[in-house]
Amino acid sequence: MAEISAKLVKELREQTGAGMMDCKKALQESGGDMTKASEWLRQKGIASAGKKSGRVAAEGIVGSYIHTGSRVGVLVEVNCETDFVARREEFQTLVKNIAMQVAACPNVEYVKVEDIPQHIVAKEKEIEMGRDDLGNKPANVKEKIVQGRIEKRLKELSLMDQPYIRDQSITVEELVKQTIAQLGENIQVRRFTRYVLGEGIEKEETNFAEEVAAQMGK
Numbered sequence: 001m002a003e004i005s006a007k008l009v010k011e012l013r014e015q016t017g018a019g020m021m022d023c024k025k026a027l028q029e030s031g032g033d034m035t036k037a038s039e040w041l042r043q044k045g046i047a048s049a050g051k052k053s054g055r056v057a058a059e060g061i062v063g064s065y066i067h068t069g070s071r072v073g074v075l076v077e078v079n080c081e082t083d084f085v086a087r088r089e090e091f092q093t094l095v096k097n098i099a100m101q102v103a104a105c106p107n108v109e110y111v112k113v114e115d116i117p118q119h120i121v122a123k124e125k126e127i128e129m130g131r132d133d134l135g136n137k138p139a140n141v142k143e144k145i146v147q148g149r150i151e152k153r154l155k156e157l158s159l160m161d162q163p164y165i166r167d168q169s170i171t172v173e174e175l176v177k178q179t180i181a182q183l184g185e186n187i188q189v190r191r192f193t194r195y196v197l198g199e200g201i202e203k204e205e206t207n208f209a210e211e212v213a214a215q216m217g218k
Contacts, residue, residue: 004028016041022177057186059086063095067103074102076192081185094179094187097164101172102192104165111189113158120157124150159189 004027012023030036060079078095110116128146155161160173180187
């Protein structure tokens, strides 16, 4: 994969309005060719999505998903700019798919990495710094390894960084950007709640084998 300079990423971002990480990925996919990278972003709908990301999105819907067996339920709020788009089938399908994604990812706790509280980040760093496999490494090497591991861990907690369950080649963030390009409005996943049946309830532990033996002895 081609090494992409920060200057090239910045130039593509200014040209397309797409995010830094999207621009870097586009350049990597295009071998550093600006024209091809710009085309890649347009094909993914990312260039137009980037330009809309700063617009206010205060409309939308609260969607839900109940998994088969009714043991897991999800509520998710997704915002758009107008009530007209909120009623569109494409938008409502997106919301349903995001709710299903949350149900399928029990480790996801936040919408974006930026939403993760600093004390959680600090705790993750403390855990990683204490791992045995880093013991004999120089401080600068240890810091780099730990940073990489923390970034990976934080993405595991972030909904937008998850591979989309219906198409593993894209992330949830890319799915949202594709819908932004399709509907022409800024769309934001605001929040979600996952309910797991019995979660947090202390259940009485029983020994099934002993129960059966006791019943047979009566």
